[in-house]
Amino acid sequence: xxxxxxxxxxxARDRLARTAASEGMSLRxxxxxxxxxxxxxxxxxxxxxxxxAALRAWNGYDPSASxxxxxxxxxxxxxxxxxVR
Numbered sequence: 001x002x003x004x005x006x007x008x009x010x011x012a013r014d015r016l017a018r019t020a021a022s023e024g025m026s027l028r029x030x031x032x033x034x035x036x037x038x039x040x041x042x043x044x045x046x047x048x049x050x051x052x053a054a055l056r057a058w059n060g061y062d063p064s065a066s067x068x069x070x071x072x073x074x075x076x077x078x079x080x081x082x083x084v085r
Contacts, residue, residue: 013027016030016031
């Protein structure tokens with residue numbers, strides 16, 4: 001497979017390289033792994049729909065749009081309190 005060159009800020013490259021090293025990988029290997037495992041927005045939507053369908057079939061869980069919004073807001077609040085976002 002031919003290589004490609006992408007220009008990114010040096011700080012981003014250095015951070016990715018440190019992360020790769022902490023995982024025991026080269027930067028090239030780490031970026032290849034990321035490209036293989038990250039989902040596109042369309043794939044994330046499909047996975048979410050599959051998960052909701054599985055929950056609905058398993059235990060009837062099927063929140064309305066407003067309930068889902070409230071749950072998302074609560075999760076955002078808790079993540080904010082934990083300093084995650």
